[in-house]
Amino acid sequence: MKLIEGGVCAAKGFKANGIHCGIREGKIKKDLTMIFSEVPANAAGVYTTNLVKGAPITVTKKHLENGIAQAVICNSGNANTCNADGIEIAEKMSSLAADALGIRSEDMIVASTGVIGQPLNIAPIAKGMAELVAGLNENGSDDAVAGIMTTDTKPKQIAVEFEIDGVICHIGGIAKGSGMIHPNMATMLVFITTDAALSAELLQKAISGDVQDTFNMLSIDGDTSTNDTCVIMANGMAGNKLIDSEGPAFSEFMKALNTVNVNLCRMMAADGEGATKMLECSVCGAQDIRTAKAVAKSVVCSSLLKAAMFGADANWGRVLCAIGYSGADLDVSRIDVSFRSDAGIVDVCRNGSGIDFSEETAKKVLSRNEIDILVELNSGDASSTAWGCDLTYDYVKINGDYRT
Amino acid sequence: MKLIEGGVCAAKGFKANGIHCGIREGKIKKDLTMIFSEVPANAAGVYTTNLVKGAPITVTKKHLENGIAQAVICNSGNANTCNADGIEIAEKMSSLAADALGIRSEDMIVASTGVIGQPLNIAPIAKGMAELVAGLNENGSDDAVAGIMTTDTKPKQIAVEFEIDGVICHIGGIAKGSGMIHPNMATMLVFITTDAALSAELLQKAISGDVQDTFNMLSIDGDTSTNDTCVIMANGMAGNKLIDSEGPAFSEFMKALNTVNVNLCRMMAADGEGATKMLECSVCGAQDIRTAKAVAKSVVCSSLLKAAMFGADANWGRVLCAIGYSGADLDVSRIDVSFRSDAGIVDVCRNGSGIDFSEETAKKVLSRNEIDILVELNSGDASSTAWGCDLTYDYVKINGDYRT
Numbered sequence: 053m054k055l056i057e058g059g060v061c062a063a064k065g066f067k068a069n070g071i072h073c074g075i076r077e078g079k080i081k082k083d084l085t086m087i088f089s090e091v092p093a094n095a096a097g098v099y100t101t102n103l104v105k106g107a108p109i110t111v112t113k114k115h116l117e118n119g120i121a122q123a124v125i126c127n128s129g130n131a132n133t134c135n136a137d138g139i140e141i142a143e144k145m146s147s148l149a150a151d152a153l154g155i156r157s158e159d160m161i162v163a164s165t166g167v168i169g170q171p172l173n174i175a176p177i178a179k180g181m182a183e184l185v186a187g188l189n190e191n192g193s194d195d196a197v198a199g200i201m202t203t204d205t206k207p208k209q210i211a212v213e214f215e216i217d218g219v220i221c222h223i224g225g226i227a228k229g230s231g232m233i234h235p236n237m238a239t240m241l242v243f244i245t246t247d248a249a250l251s252a253e254l255l256q257k258a259i260s261g262d263v264q265d266t267f268n269m270l271s272i273d274g275d276t277s278t279n280d281t282c283v284i285m286a287n288g289m290a291g292n293k294l295i296d297s298e299g300p301a302f303s304e305f306m307k308a309l310n311t312v313n314v315n316l317c318r319m320m321a322a323d324g325e326g327a328t329k330m331l332e333c334s335v336c337g338a339q340d341i342r343t344a345k346a347v348a349k350s351v352v353c354s355s356l357l358k359a360a361m362f363g364a365d366a367n368w369g370r371v372l373c374a375i376g377y378s379g380a381d382l383d384v385s386r387i388d389v390s391f392r393s394d395a396g397i398v399d400v401c402r403n404g405s406g407i408d409f410s411e412e413t414a415k416k417v418l419s420r421n422e423i424d425i426l427v428e429l430n431s432g433d434a435s436s437t438a439w440g441c442d443l444t445y446d447y448v449k450i451n452g453d454y455r456t
Numbered sequence: 457m458k459l460i461e462g463g464v465c466a467a468k469g470f471k472a473n474g475i476h477c478g479i480r481e482g483k484i485k486k487d488l489t490m491i492f493s494e495v496p497a498n499a500a501g502v503y504t505t506n507l508v509k510g511a512p513i514t515v516t517k518k519h520l521e522n523g524i525a526q527a528v529i530c531n532s533g534n535a536n537t538c539n540a541d542g543i544e545i546a547e548k549m550s551s552l553a554a555d556a557l558g559i560r561s562e563d564m565i566v567a568s569t570g571v572i573g574q575p576l577n578i579a580p581i582a583k584g585m586a587e588l589v590a591g592l593n594e595n596g597s598d599d600a601v602a603g604i605m606t607t608d609t610k611p612k613q614i615a616v617e618f619e620i621d622g623v624i625c626h627i628g629g630i631a632k633g634s635g636m637i638h639p640n641m642a643t644m645l646v647f648i649t650t651d652a653a654l655s656a657e658l659l660q661k662a663i664s665g666d667v668q669d670t671f672n673m674l675s676i677d678g679d680t681s682t683n684d685t686c687v688i689m690a691n692g693m694a695g696n697k698l699i700d701s702e703g704p705a706f707s708e709f710m711k712a713l714n715t716v717n718v719n720l721c722r723m724m725a726a727d728g729e730g731a732t733k734m735l736e737c738s739v740c741g742a743q744d745i746r747t748a749k750a751v752a753k754s755v756v757c758s759s760l761l762k763a764a765m766f767g768a769d770a771n772w773g774r775v776l777c778a779i780g781y782s783g784a785d786l787d788v789s790r791i792d793v794s795f796r797s798d799a800g801i802v803d804v805c806r807n808g809s810g811i812d813f814s815e816e817t818a819k820k821v822l823s824r825n826e827i828d829i830l831v832e833l834n835s836g837d838a839s840s841t842a843w844g845c846d847l848t849y850d851y852v853k854i855n856g857d858y859r860t
Contacts, residue, residue, distance in 0.1 A: 101781070102777065102780035102781045103779075103780040103781075103785075103786065103788055104776045104777055104779065104780030104788050104808075105780075131773070133773065134773060134776050134805070134808060134809050134810055135809060135810065136809040167771075167773065168771075168773025168774070168776065168777060169772060169773040169776065169805065169809070169810035170810065171810075231760065234781075273759040273760060274678065274757070274758075274759055275758055275759060275760045275774070275777060275778065275781070276777075276780075276781035277777065278773075278776070278777050278780060353678070354678075354679055355677040355678055355679060355759070355851075355855070356635065356677060356679045356855055359851065359852050359854075359855030359856050360855060360856065360857075362852060362856045363855070363856025363857040365856065365857050367571075367572075368573060369535070369537065369538055369571065369572025369573040369682075370572070370679070372508045372538055372572065372573070372682070373506065373508055373572060373679060373680075373681065373682050374679065375507075375508065376506035376507040376508030376509075376680075376682060377505070377506045377507070377638075377679070377680035382507065384507055384508050401538070401573070404508075404538060405538050405539060405540045405573070406538055406539065406573035406574065406575075443852055443855075444852055445849045445852050445853075447759075447763065447852075448763050448766060448847055448848055448849050448851075448852060449849075450763075451759070451760050451763030451764060451767070451847075452763050452764065452766045452767025452769065453764075453767040453769050
């Protein structure tokens with residue numbers, strides 16, 4: 053398996069594009085994205101568990117009931133959520149895109165991201181559709197990812213090449229996500245494409261399983277979005293034998309999928325709203341996986357720890373505090389904690405109590421832009437990793453006046 | 457029932473004091489507090505559910521097993537938590553105080569607040585004890601509250617006078633709490649005194665019950681502290697007939713206790729670390745109390761909403777989002793939301809969808825320093841209130857470098 057260029061267009065038969073159509077007045081950024089497979093693809097998705105759901109999710113879920121999709125249409129700048137006419141508008145987006153592509157509206161995946169509770173004007177989307185479709189191309193992933201960004205400061209895309217039974221396959225994805233990120237059973241917008249052949253059923257199993265260890269272990273601010281959507285399309289154009297049951301081929305595919313998703317998670321965490329540092333909490337020695345996950349996620353979610361990391365302050369008591377309220381049943385007196393970055397490692401807690409360490413070394417370690425928080429529970433073999441970011445002045449600034 | 461002055465000294469027979477003894481080098485604030493009852497009092501407490509517990513909590517719990525206490529000793533500047541010698545130091549604090557007062561160490565309540573994971577030096581406490589005890593007086597509540605403050609910017613104290621069977625009784629409390637506040641079964645440090653006579657069993661019932669509607673509905677930053685402690689002492693000096701069962705007298709007492717605790721909650725919320733605004737979320741029309749509480753607390757805990765309130769941005773979509781991920785089972789399409797302050801009221805959402813409102817009016821309403829977020833679920837009769845504060849640059853600043 054190796055990392056390659058191309059994002060969602062790395063897999064055979066996928067084209068993409070992103071344009072500016074004018075969703076939000078006065079904003080000139082790209083705001084409309086399309087991803088298209090030359091042939092219908094098996095498809096699967098996972099969505100937010102928030103009871104307040106974006107209208108596009110309702111439409112996409114219905115369209116994916118048969119496990120088949122051929123294209124994605126997505127706008128940024130407006131979430132099309134909590135609007136009385138939301139579903140009607142989402143269906144309209146879908147049919148406009150399908151008509152322009154000459155495919156069935158039922159084979160469209162629809163998504164929206166941006167402000168909640170403001171009516172989405174379909175006019176600029178209708179106006180831009182011809183240009184969007186005309187510009188679809190095999191190097192279009194850069195434009196596609198630009199079209200789904202909101203407060204993101206960096207595009208997030210990744211692709212890998214891997215082999216199944218001697219056949220070269222590809223899988224790639226794009227993601228957006230910077231604020232309102234605390235996915236539960238899904239994530240912000242993630243679109244993944246692969247040319248590997250998998251049945252829709254196995255594809256659903258793959259994505260539902262992998263998000264538990266990837267996007268569901270990511271938190272920027274503890275707010276589970278209303279529009280979290282992660283969909284994957286597999287068009288089979290790599291030519292491998294259809295994967296329709298678990299086994300070595302499925303395992304190879306899962307490894308590739310996990311690589312894509314972990315990379316996208318890390319990119320989202322590093323680009324959290326206002327973030328200056330990516331935090332990765334690795335928990336090991338847990339008595340079971342549930343404990344490991346609860347502890348890892350509790351640590352990266354602590355506002356106090358996040359602020360301390362912004363200040364490069366080795367305030368490890370906040371790590372212990374977050375472990376203590378994680379809800380996990382554990383023996384506090386066995387916990388060891390260390391901070392690590394490319395500047396070194398510093399041990400700060402052994403057996404649940406503080407140990408002497410050099411504040412100077414700690415400051416150096418914590419002043420880097422990727423910080424690992426290592427937690428050893430010394431109580432078993434289970435481990436887990438969670439991702440987050442620091443809490444900064446800019447997070448407050450961005451969210452103090454998001455709508456204007 | 458009426459509000460009166462005097463804090464923890466408003467009830468008969470209680471004296472208090474707070475001095476600077478030098479817990480943290482270079483800090484000249486008061487850092488050692490004592491509250492003393494002339495006679496042994498019935499006492500009860502509730503404590504943090506965090507598995508990582510401050511050593512003083514272990515000692516206090518043991519001392520309160522018999523339901524009797526006569527004095528409180530509390531330091532600020534160091535939490536005496538995650539220290540190998542923590543319990544030994546807490547016991548020492550207790551016996552030094554008891555010896556100076558001439559009472560039994562088992563009748564002492566011990567508490568500490570401040571940095572986690574740094575050894576607590578007993579020397580300054582031992583040195584200051586004589587001065588602390590010598591200065592105990594009936595107007596000492598101001599000094600006592602000053603001694604327990606950490607990042608608090610304002611003292612938090614309250615007292616009320618009320619009647620039980622024609623006998624005038626008093627109840628008063630002091631509290632500290634500004635960061636690491638998301639109490640669960642208890643709160644930060646709260647010390648309450650009353651001259652009403654209640655059995656220890658009823659006192660425990662009273663405090664355990666009331667915190668469910670008061671301190672457990674307060675969140676500054678979602679971090680449940682390791683040292684949350686709320687204790688109450690009832691010395692019976694008002695002369696009412698001992699309350700040892702539920703009934704009208706107990707109800708009167710509960711009303712007075714709730715008034716004290718709600719006021720302390722509001723003071724803590726308003727003085728949340730870095731806060732410029734107090735947020736109060738009132739949920740009504742819920743199908744049951746569990747739903748009302750889950751919704752109210754989810755709203756005041758949302759980082760995104762907290763930042764929007766800082767910016768006086770009527771981003772009500774974030775209220776809906778927080779309701780949606782609260783875990784409560786509810787019908788989103790029935791939800792109404794309004795924002796209210798002393799500058800007026802603005803309705804922003806009806807039946808789960810946005811409605812037209814004046815951004816100018818909304819800005820005016822949200823620019824005040826106490827904001828009510830009114831949520832009507834239109835699904836039943838249950839209601840609940842939660843308290844919090846906005847998320848500001850100063851929260852990040854305070855917590856980016858707390859230890860120095």
